[in-house]
Amino acid sequence: MSAVDTYEHLHIELRGGVAWVTLNRPERLNALNPRLIAELNAYFSGLHARSEARVVVLRGAGRAFCAGLDLKDMQAGGAKKGVTDYLEVQKNVRDIMLAMRRCPQPVISIVQGAASGGGFALALASDIRLLTPDARMNAAFIRLGLSGCDVGVSYFLPRLAGASVASEFLLTGRFMDAQRALSLGLASRVDELPALEAEAAALAADMMAATPLGLRLTKEALAFAIDAPSLEAAIAMEDRNQVLCTQGEDFAEGIAAFLEKRAPRYGRKGEAS
Structure with missing residues (x-):
């Protein structure tokens, strides 16, 4: 996990014990570059039982939740990476999902637009998922010459939706739309963004009553x-x-x-x- 002194791509607003955490690279559909990966790791691994935030609402700025790993950024890195370099990248991304599951705060994700690859994993690692009607989620890895099983998706999806559904989406890389996610129980609600923000606030308020x-x-x-x-x-x-x-x-x-x-x-x- 990389430590960070200030947040560049995460916007964090604390409202009465509820942290509203926004992925803030809208021009890149909030794709995960090294800096955003480090910031997500630093934030979630830094949460503990006595943190001021007791509930986290995770969302994306602009028209997408998270388009996954920023491939253009990776290509701009220059020299071809070896096994050790790629393993380090892999561990940095997967550590976000581990930190989300290990932190004591419930995580509510508001998913609008694309949630692909690592973005899909972020949504699945959350405790509650609220989706806009245009939300589309997929395990994009298999469409990029990789295995469809990556950064926790093969753990979360069959447990949340069953083995057949997990096989359908992990073996094909197909997109799951909001209504399908709702019917499978992967989403708690599908609605327009303002209604979902209000619902997230209401859910957080109910949790704060515990x-x-x-x-x-x-x-x-x-x-x-x-x-x-x-x-x-x-x-x-x-x-x-x-x-x-x-x-x-x-x-x-x-x-x-x-x-x-x-x-x-x-x-x-x-x-x-």
């Missing part, structure tokens, strides 16, 4: 449940999380707020240590 610990452990448990070897293993994780949540002051505040029919007032000191 305790910081409860929200974090829910994302963690969902991730583990996907790969749980048995029902018993998933329930064991749930049991552990519920007991942990009872140990902080936020649990008592949540009960009191519910009984008094008021909004809870949670504080970070209420997290279990």
Whole structure:
């Protein structure tokens, strides 16, 4: 992961605990160049349980979410890269998806226009996907002389949509439109961009009504449940999380707020240590 001092291609706005993170290379359809890759890595790997941001909304500036790796930028790099160089590029991109899954903050993606290759992976690595009617997602890798399985897509897609659907799109590189994504359960909602921004804000507000610990452990448990070897293993994780949540002051505040029919007032000191 490359550290960055300032963000050039990411615009980050914190609104009351919700970070609105915008990929900001609209002239290149927010394609991933080395700088944007480094900035995404730095941002998501820098999130932790006590970060000011408790929820992240990820979106793209302009008419696309993310067109994948910036191939023109790669070609402009000059000398042909060897295995070691390409492996470094590969790891830098895939580390974004790992950081998105490992960070405790839920990630809501608003996908408009193209989400190809690495852009598709960014959408799949998110916890919730909201799509505009013109959204089109594909695993573009296989159309570029590569394998269709790249940067986590072959992990996420079959788990989210099933093996047959994953095979259909990874073996062909076909585009998935918004309605197909909605029918497969890959998208929570399809609507125009202003409505999706309002929905993202509403979802984030509902998440902010949970305790910081409860929200974090829910994302963690969902991730583990996907790969749980048995029902018993998933329930064991749930049991552990519920007991942990009872140990902080936020649990008592949540009960009191519910009984008094008021909004809870949670504080970070209420997290279990």
